[in-house]
Structure formats: structure tokens, C-alpha cells
Amino acid sequence: xxxxxxxxxxxxxxxxxxxxxxxxxxxxxxxxxxxxxxxxxxxxxxxxxxxxxxxxxxxxxxxxxxxxxxxxxxxxxxxxxxxxxxxxxxxxxxxxxxxxxxxxxxxxxxxxxxxxxxxxxxxxxxxxxxxxxxxxxxxxxxxxxxxxxxxxxxxxxxxxxxxxxxxxxxxxxxxxxxxxxxxxxxxxxxxxxxxxxxxxxxxxxxxxxxxxxxxxxxxxxxxxxxxxxxxxxxxxxxxxxxxxxxxxxxxxxxxxxxxxxxxxxxxxxxxxxxxxxxxxxxxxxx
Numbered sequence: 001x002x003x004x005x006x007x008x009x010x011x012x013x014x015x016x017x018x019x020x021x022x023x024x025x026x027x028x029x030x031x032x033x034x035x036x037x038x039x040x041x042x043x044x045x046x047x048x049x050x051x052x053x054x055x056x057x058x059x060x061x062x063x064x065x066x067x068x069x070x071x072x073x074x075x076x077x078x079x080x081x082x083x084x085x086x087x088x089x090x091x092x093x094x095x096x097x098x099x100x101x102x103x104x105x106x107x108x109x110x111x112x113x114x115x116x117x118x119x120x121x122x123x124x125x126x127x128x129x130x131x132x133x134x135x136x137x138x139x140x141x142x143x144x145x146x147x148x149x150x151x152x153x154x155x156x157x158x159x160x161x162x163x164x165x166x167x168x169x170x171x172x173x174x175x176x177x178x179x180x181x182x183x184x185x186x187x188x189x190x191x192x193x194x195x196x197x198x199x200x201x202x203x204x205x206x207x208x209x210x211x212x213x214x215x216x217x218x219x220x221x222x223x224x225x226x227x228x229x230x231x232x233x234x235x236x237x238x239x240x241x242x243x244x245x246x247x248x249x250x251x252x253x254x255x256x257x258x259x260x261x262x263x264x265x266x267x268x269x270x271x272x273x274x275x276x277x278x279x280x281x282x283x284x285x286x
Contacts, residue, residue, distance in 0.1 A: 020049055022172060025124055027109065028054045028102050030171075032129035032138060035065035035086060038073035039279040040190040041130050050128070054105050055082050060134045062086040062093065064269075069277035076281060089138035098142065099123075099169055122170040132196050139163055139173055186210075190278040195269055208261045209235050211268060214278065222273045 023029070029050045034041040038059065057077055059070060074084045083105055087094040102123055103110070114120070129135050142165045163171045189210045191197045212235060215223050223229040227242045242248075243255035246263055250256050267273050 016045060016049075019046070019126070019128065022126065023049055023053065026053060026126045026172070027106055027124050028056065030056050030058060030098070030102075030125055030127045032058045032060050032089075032127060032133050032135050034130075034133050034194060034196065035059040035062045035070050036194055036277050037190050037196070037279050038070070038077070038277075040187040041133055041196065043128075043130055046128050056098070056101060056105065057082045057084045058098070058138070059084065059086040060089050060138065062088050063091075064271050064275060066275045066277035069280065072281055073277075073279070087138070089134040089141050092141050095138065095141050099166070102169070122164070122166075122168050124170050124172070126172045130191070130196050135173065139165075139171065142169075142171070193265065193268060193278060195265075199265075204261045204265075205257070208239075208264050211264060212238050215273070215276075218280075219273065219276065222276075226267065226273055 031042070031046065031050070059065070059074065062070065070086060074086065077084050083101060085094060085097055085101060087098070089095065102125065106123060110123075127135050127139065143163055161173050163173055165171050188197070188202060189207060192199070192202045192207045193211050212223075216229075216232075216238070220229075223238070227238075227245055229238055229241050233241065239257060239260050240255055242263065243257070243260045246260070248256040248259040248263070268276060
């Protein structure tokens with residue numbers, strides 16, 4: 001059974017209010033999505049707030065995703081009117097294209113300002129996204145410094161700060177913001193599997209059960225290649241197969257399921273099972 005999840009720390013409520021206040025200062029908004037979760041990592045509350053601004057969607061962790069599924073999502077968002085770009089903030093892949101893309105999107109506005117005799121100024125942008133999607137890593141990549149505190153734990157950035165990326169680009173960083181309640185419970189599981197919400201928010205057994213059954217449906221070959229799982233095994237049989245393969249045994253030859261959970265989630269997050277995409281266009285209401 002898929003459980004509902006609600007998780008909305010107090011600083012996130014404050015952040016939403018501050019974003020609403022600051023949005024009017026922005027020329028363009030950058031939204032950072034997880035390339036594995038193009039739907040689950042798109043905060044519907046933020047989508048409403050930025051609806052009247054030019055927006056660039058960046059699909060981060062591109063190499064961790066299933067490229068064919070990601071391409072379908074990028075086309076979908078382009079049809080909705082967004083500019084899109086897939087990147088990897090960790091390695092810097094395609095990040096050099098962000099500023100030129102912003103200039104292209106704002107070309108008419110910048111030309112109008114120049115024709116009015118207004119002094120040339122930096123483009124003002126805001127980077128938005130859910131926790132642990134890689135905002136701080138991207139900003140450090142763009143500014144070529146450790147301008148912001150980074151970490152692998154969701155919720156590291158707690159306050160807004162202006163960062164000068166270059167003479168032509170100024171960015172307002174904001175903490176990652178989730179929304180009070182996920183309408184689709186699967187969103188919570190997708191966020192948990194990829195580490196966007198803290199482990200233990202949902203029972204680990206439930207998260208791993210969802211992940212393995214998803215893999216069995218969409219990536220059965222990967223399960224066979226990595227863990228030797230063949231055929232239509234039950235969830236417990238899959239855990240036992242992985243546990244015995246990896247030597248996760250307690251006294252009496254019992255399976256140490258906690259170790260198995262950790263192995264599976266680490267493998268998924270570290271691309272040991274290949275590029276994966278958990279959001280499917282045909283499975284969500286968009």
C-alpha cells in the first residue's frame with residue numbers, strides 16, 4: 001500500500017513567502033529539477049509563483065537518468081513554454097550554456113532597455129528547487145567558488161543570499177522548498193528513493209519495496225545483471241536474493257534486511273543500476 005506523506009519544515013513556509021516577495025526583482029527564474037524526477041521535483045507551489053516570469057528549467061544529474069525518458073519530459077515542458085537544458089552540476093557539464101541561454105531568453109527585454117538609454121546591468125535571477133537537487137553545487141560551479149554551503153543532506157541552505165556569478169549575472173539563492181502535501185503519494189516515494197527527502201521520513205522497507213517493484217516493471221534486465229534476479233519474484237524473495245549475493249547475513253544464516261535496504265538505495269543513487277527515471281509521462285496527471 002502506498003502511504004501519504006506530509007513533510008513541510010517551518011523554514012520552508014518562510015522561504016515560500018520570501019520567494020513571493022522577491023520574485024518581482026527577477027528578470028528570469030531558474031528552476032533546478034532532478035533529471036530522474038522531472039515531475040516529482042517540480043514544486044507546484046513554485047510553479048504558480050513563477051508563472052508570470054521567463055523560466056529556464058535545468059534538469060540536473062542528467063547522467064543518473066534514463067536519457068530516452070528524460071527527452072520525452074524535456075519535450076513536454078518545452079510544449080508548456082519553458083526553456084530547457086540538461087546539466088550535471090557536479091561535473092559542470094553544460095553549465096556554461098546557462099548564461100547564454102538566459103541572455104537569449106531575455107534578448108528583447110535587454111534590447112528595449114538599451115534602446116531606452118538605460119545603463120547596462122547584470123541579469124537578476126533566482127534559482128529554485130526542492131532540497132538536495134544540487135542548487136548549491138550548481139551555484140559554486142557557476143561562480144567558480146564555494147560561495148554557498150553545500151552538502152548531501154536535504155535542507156543545508158536555510159537562508160537567501162545574493163551571489164555575483166559574473167559582471168553580467170547576479171543570482172539570489174534560496175533554500176530548497178517542498179510543498180505541504182503530495183497529491184500523488186508516488187511523488188513521496190520517488191523523492192525518498194533519490195534522497196530528496198531525509199531517509200526515515202518514510203519507512204525504509206516501504207521505500208525499498210516500491211523501488212524494487214518499480215525496477216521489476218521498468219528495468220528487469222538491470223535487476224538481473226546487478227543482482228541475479230530473474231523471473232517474477234516476490235519482494236521478499238528479491239531481498240533474500242540480494243542479501244545472499246552480497247553476504248548480508250546474521251547469525252543462523254538470516255538475512256540482514258537493513259544492510260540490504262542500504263545496498264539497494266546506494267546502488268540506485270550511485271548509478272550502479274544504470275540511468276534511471278522514476279517519473280513517467282503516462283503515469284502522471286500533467
